[in-house]
Amino acid sequence: MQAVRDLYGDFIRTFGNVLFAVLLFIVWGLLTLVGVIIAQGKDPATYFDSYAAPIARLILRLDFNNIYHTPYYVGIIGLILLSLAVCTFKRVIPARLPPLRAVAIDKIPLHASFDAAGDPETIRERIAAFFRARGWNVRKRELGGVEWTFADKHNWARRGVLVAHAGFVIIAAGTTIYWAKGFSGDEAIVTGQTVSVPHTQTSIKLDGFSYKITPIITKSGMVYQPIDYVSRVTATGNDGVARTATIRVNHPLDVDGVLYYQSSYGFAMRFRVTHDGVRVPALMNRDYLTGDAIDLPGTQRTVAFAQFVPTVDRLNGVPSADPRVNNPAVFLQIFDSGQASGAGLVPMKSSIDVGGGWRVTPERYLLVSGIQYTHDPGVALVGIGAFVLLAGLMISFYLLPARMFVRIDPAPGGSRIGLAATTVKGYDIFERQFNDLAAALGTKLIGDSSG
Amino acid sequence: MANGHTPLDEVLMIIAIGAYVVGALALLVYFFSRSAWLRHLAIPLAIAGCIAQFGQLFARYEITHIWPLLNLYGSLSLFAAVAVLIFIIFAFRYDLWFAGGFVLGLAALFLAYAITWNEGTMPAVPSLQSYWAKIHVPLVVSSYAAFMVSFVISVLFLVKYYLERSLARRNVSAADSPGLQWLDTMPSLAQLDVLIYRIVAVGLPLLTLGIITGAMWAHESWGHYWQWDPKETAALFSWIVYAIYMHLHTRNAWRGVRTAWVSVIGFLSIMFCYFGVNLWISGLHSYKV
Numbered sequence: 001m002q003a004v005r006d007l008y009g010d011f012i013r014t015f016g017n018v019l020f021a022v023l024l025f026i027v028w029g030l031l032t033l034v035g036v037i038i039a040q041g042k043d044p045a046t047y048f049d050s051y052a053a054p055i056a057r058l059i060l061r062l063d064f065n066n067i068y069h070t071p072y073y074v075g076i077i078g079l080i081l082l083s084l085a086v087c088t089f090k091r092v093i094p095a096r097l098p099p100l101r102a103v104a105i106d107k108i109p110l111h112a113s114f115d116a117a118g119d120p121e122t123i124r125e126r127i128a129a130f131f132r133a134r135g136w137n138v139r140k141r142e143l144g145g146v147e148w149t150f151a152d153k154h155n156w157a158r159r160g161v162l163v164a165h166a167g168f169v170i171i172a173a174g175t176t177i178y179w180a181k182g183f184s185g186d187e188a189i190v191t192g193q194t195v196s197v198p199h200t201q202t203s204i205k206l207d208g209f210s211y212k213i214t215p216i217i218t219k220s221g222m223v224y225q226p227i228d229y230v231s232r233v234t235a236t237g238n239d240g241v242a243r244t245a246t247i248r249v250n251h252p253l254d255v256d257g258v259l260y261y262q263s264s265y266g267f268a269m270r271f272r273v274t275h276d277g278v279r280v281p282a283l284m285n286r287d288y289l290t291g292d293a294i295d296l297p298g299t300q301r302t303v304a305f306a307q308f309v310p311t312v313d314r315l316n317g318v319p320s321a322d323p324r325v326n327n328p329a330v331f332l333q334i335f336d337s338g339q340a341s342g343a344g345l346v347p348m349k350s351s352i353d354v355g356g357g358w359r360v361t362p363e364r365y366l367l368v369s370g371i372q373y374t375h376d377p378g379v380a381l382v383g384i385g386a387f388v389l390l391a392g393l394m395i396s397f398y399l400l401p402a403r404m405f406v407r408i409d410p411a412p413g414g415s416r417i418g419l420a421a422t423t424v425k426g427y428d429i430f431e432r433q434f435n436d437l438a439a440a441l442g443t444k445l446i447g448d449s450s451g
Numbered sequence: 452m453a454n455g456h457t458p459l460d461e462v463l464m465i466i467a468i469g470a471y472v473v474g475a476l477a478l479l480v481y482f483f484s485r486s487a488w489l490r491h492l493a494i495p496l497a498i499a500g501c502i503a504q505f506g507q508l509f510a511r512y513e514i515t516h517i518w519p520l521l522n523l524y525g526s527l528s529l530f531a532a533v534a535v536l537i538f539i540i541f542a543f544r545y546d547l548w549f550a551g552g553f554v555l556g557l558a559a560l561f562l563a564y565a566i567t568w569n570e571g572t573m574p575a576v577p578s579l580q581s582y583w584a585k586i587h588v589p590l591v592v593s594s595y596a597a598f599m600v601s602f603v604i605s606v607l608f609l610v611k612y613y614l615e616r617s618l619a620r621r622n623v624s625a626a627d628s629p630g631l632q633w634l635d636t637m638p639s640l641a642q643l644d645v646l647i648y649r650i651v652a653v654g655l656p657l658l659t660l661g662i663i664t665g666a667m668w669a670h671e672s673w674g675h676y677w678q679w680d681p682k683e684t685a686a687l688f689s690w691i692v693y694a695i696y697m698h699l700h701t702r703n704a705w706r707g708v709r710t711a712w713v714s715v716i717g718f719l720s721i722m723f724c725y726f727g728v729n730l731w732i733s734g735l736h737s738y739k740v
């Protein structure tokens with residue numbers, strides 16, 4: 001039993017220590033930095049290309065290629081939340097909301113004392129009036145036979161830390177809801193096609209896609225600047241009613257709480273495939289996306305649609321950087337039994353001889369719209385948490401809760417006043433104000449008593 | 452499309468750099484000599500440079516009708532302008548002019564670097580065509596600017612701390628050390644620490660709000676408020692460093708030299724987030740020109 005109590009005590013001491021929290025922050029920061037420096041979610045081969053083999057292996061073994069979803073990344077945030085909870089209850093609340101208590105005035109770095117004419121009771125009233133007039137909250141207590149006056153400024157702002165910490169917890173809750181209940185994905189939709197979106201009852205038909213690109217001459221050469229991407233769609237949601245809509249960058253479409261975003265575009269191809277001059281019906285009217293391959297029936301041959309080239313320079317036949325369609329061609333790769341056996345840039349409507357009597361002709365291109373979708377039921381909570389956090393920061397940083405301790409003792413010819421101040425951010429930050437206050441109070445009491 | 456060279460905007464940029472360079476030199480000499488006339492000369496220069504900079508951004512927007520902060524040229528220009536603005540406000544409030552030579556000097560350097568990124572005017576790519584660009588970018592850039600000012604004070608803190616420590620070891624005072632008298636004319640370490648805290652307390656809420664508005668924009672543009680894109684994670688890293696600063700600063704034993712070091716690291720992380728990610732790491736935010 002004692003062992004359990006000791007363990008609990010150690011746990012509370014460790015997790016309730018701000019320096020331990022800082023240590024957790026450092027680990028969190030370093031893990032985050034790893035994810036910034038190492039490209040995330042790439043193909044394993046990419047890491048072997050970019051790093052020495054042992055480092056690449058280490059990256060993959062430690063899941064540094066997908067660090068933000070690793071148990072230790074999630075774990076460190078979990079530990080931060082735990083530490084935050086313990087610290088809040090065991091440290092922040094007791095330390096930030098201290099009871100009114102007697103102090104040894106001259107042990108506190110910010111202190112002053114002076115004598116004033118007048119009996120302690122009158123002086124106490126004058127001091128209370130002085131602080132009240134400056135917006136301080138004044139309370140009086142008799143502690144250990146001594147009359148104390150306590151004046152607090154921005155006392156409620158002592159809770160700013162609690163607000164900031166609560167904001168962080170709310171954000172964490174919002175992201176957890178997404179992990180538990182949200183989903184996202186993407187679909188490449190060819191013009192005229194309809195896709196059913198997984199996880200939902202929704203189907204989206206792409207009626208048309210258009211893009212606008214403007215060539216601009218900059219100081220370092222020609223840049224083809226994209227200006228607009230627009231998908232015109234017909235979306236059918238839960239209610240079965242088809243509605244037309246447009247999806248553009250920064251203007252997502254909401255269907256039954258799932259948001260659809262314009263994310264990319266590309267080109268699909270239709271090919272005419274002939275064998276000994278005869279069209280192969282099985283391969284007609286099929287849409288091929290970049291990377292797809294045509295398997296030639298009854299052979300080991302495949303023809304891969306490697307890339308769509310929107311503009312081939314008419315003078316030299318070389319692909320141009322212009323992404324607008326103007327003299328397009330298709331880059332095809334031919335494989336025989338899995339081995340590359342040829343490749344070529346094939347203009348539209350021209351054909352390429354694939355061998356064995358087979359010919360492939362790029363017949364028609366179709367625009368493809370890349371649509372991303374997300375359903376995130378935690379997003380509102382994250383938003384609220386973010387603003388709560390921000391409010392907490394503002395309260396903590398811009399309002400300085402300070403407490404004045406005033407002790408008044410009878411002295412020959414009047415009263416002796418001892419004054420000390422503490423703040424939640426140490427003494428240096430309050431030194432100037434304290435000196436000003438003490439001087440003003442001294443002047444007032446001495447002035448009043450002499451007047 | 453015209454490659455709009457707008458003479459007015461470039462003239463204002465040159466005026467700003469000129470004002471900062473002369474102001475910086477005056478304040479650097481002031482740092483060592485404390486001759487009041489140098490300060491009186493530099494204050495109007497700092498103010499004029501800052502006004503010229505905001506004028507330059509405004510002129511560019513008026514002429515091109517394209518939000519000027521969407522490339523490194525414009526955003527660096529705002530960065531320097533806000534850094535000088537924050538500095539001027541703090542300098543008037545806390546008599547911070549002694550540090551002005553370093554702030555204005557850095558501002559001039561960043562501006563000169565900005566000019567190398569001036570590619571002329573380009574319309575924004577679709578994801579940047581959003582009102583969020585007008586909210587998110589100024590917030591983030593202003594937070595960087597605040598951290599630049601806190602960085603300068605932190606470095607001065609550290610210089611003072613280590614020099615005073617070494618003098619104390621040799622049992623000599625700054626007043627008796629030729630060339631080091633300026634140490635005594637600076638505010639005390641405790642006062643410098645409070646200043647750093649106050650400036651970080653401007654930067655951190657701005658960075659927080661910048662990250663929040665960035666997340667809101669991402670939600671509208673890319674479908675998720677947080678994509679672990681290198682830029683947003685680098686900003687999160689800087690945010691964590693400044694959160695560490697704030698937490699250490701609550702402890703008496705850690706306040707001072709250690710928190711000053713954290714503030715220096717924080718600004719280096721900001722510079723990495725600003726330039727390193729834009730220029731070396733590709734991601735959704737790599738809008739180079």
Ligand code: HEM
Nearest residue numbers: 018021080083084087091092161164168393396694697701
């Ligand atoms: C591991 C998790 C955390 C722990 C254990 C922790 C602990 C603490 C403690 C004990 C204090 C008060 C220190 C004092 O008054 O003596 C504090 C202050 C504060 N914390 Fe945290 N905290 C954590 C995470 C966070 C996070 C994620 C934020 C979000 C920004 C945050 C924001 C603040 C703020 C704004 C203050 C006030 C600083 C000031 O007044 O200057 N904390 N924290």
